[in-house]
């Protein structure tokens with residue numbers, strides 16, 4: 001009997017047998033698989049319907065979920081929560097009326113069908129109702145988070161740090177949520193202060209690059225990727241954060257071959273300025 005607790009239940013499938021037969025003898029060269037983690041993604045809710053159930057005040061869980069949704073630009077949130085509402089939720093309803101529809105009542109099964117949400121979050125203090133909602137959602141294949149009940153969650157929330165375009169989520173995979181927040185704070189403290197500007201500038205540079213080299217063949221893409229990778233590796237966060245629009249254009253003038261270093265670019269800029277004034 002194999003003593004592998006992580007092995008999936010049931011007989012091997014055609015796919016798993018096929019995987020075994022593909023072992024080419026280089027197994028020790030490949031990174032090991034460590035099951036038991038989470039699939040961490042960067043979900044883009046956009047206008048897809050999302051259902052949030054609960055609006056309580058004790059631990060502010062629904063209020064925090066709502067803020068996460070709004071920060072992710074979700075625009076089709078339905079909130080099912082009888083009064084009283086947490087004051088932060090009331091404030092968000094007032095400031096984001098186009099993105100949130102509030103029904104001041106208890107959950108109804110029809111909330112899962114009319115329309116079916118792409119995501120369901122519950123933050124309520126009634127475990128029996130929580131598990132009924134989760135059973136209905138599971139039957140309808142709706143990914144669900146039941147705050148406080150890991151066994152009923154298809155996905156967990158994590159401790160999140162946000163700075164402009166940068167977002168970092170720490171998960172302890174259910175082991176220590178409070179520790180996740182502490183680790184998040186330590187990571188945030190260790191980040192350079194200009195990191196958000198550096199990332200935003202790289203975003204601008206990448207868009208400019210696609211403007212001057214819009215090709216979509218495999219080699220166009222590889223060339224753009226190699227150039228951007230070199231810029232990101234060779235320039236420091238500080239240099240990237242300080243990059244002006246004109247410097248970006250100068251840097252891109254070397255595309256696809258030269259990736260000018262920060263010092264060379266500054267020197268080229270001075271030379272350009274000098275030659276301009278000598279005209």
Ligand SMILES: C[C@@]1(CC(=O)O)c2cc3[nH]c(cc4nc(cc5[nH]c(cc(n2)[C@H]1CCC(=O)O)[C@@](C)(CC(=O)O)[C@@H]5CCC(=O)O)C(CC(=O)O)=C4CCC(=O)O)c(CCC(=O)O)c3CC(=O)O
Nearest residue numbers: 147148150156157158159171172173174175177178180181
């Ligand atoms: C599984 C998970 C499911 C989910 O909710 O998604 C879950 C479950 C449970 N939380 C419990 C307790 C606490 N949760 C917090 C705080 C947070 N909890 C969050 C996520 C998660 N909590 C998911 C796992 C994430 C991971 O492990 O990485 C954070 C990170 C994100 C967020 O919720 O937004 C947010 C901090 C965010 C921030 O600060 O920014 C605090 C601390 C505090 O409130 O200050 C406490 C008290 C201290 C303690 O217990 O550690 C209990 C026990 C209840 C009991 O004892 O009865 C359970 C149930 C259980 O473990 O069985």
Ligand SMILES: NC(=O)C1=CN([C@@H]2O[C@H](COP(=O)(O)OP(=O)(O)OC[C@H]3O[C@@H](n4cnc5c(N)ncnc54)[C@H](O)[C@@H]3O)[C@@H](O)[C@H]2O)C=CC1
Nearest residue numbers: 054055056057058059060061062106107123124125147148
């Ligand atoms: N991150 C986490 O995982 C954490 C989870 N929790 C848990 O999350 C849950 C919610 O906590 P709080 O936000 O403090 O809220 P709360 O406990 O103050 O209020 C519960 C809310 O649920 C609503 N509610 C109850 N039954 C409902 C139903 N059938 N339909 C719609 N709404 C219903 C109530 O009207 C109220 O707004 C609690 O069980 C709490 O223990 C608490 C701390 C951390």
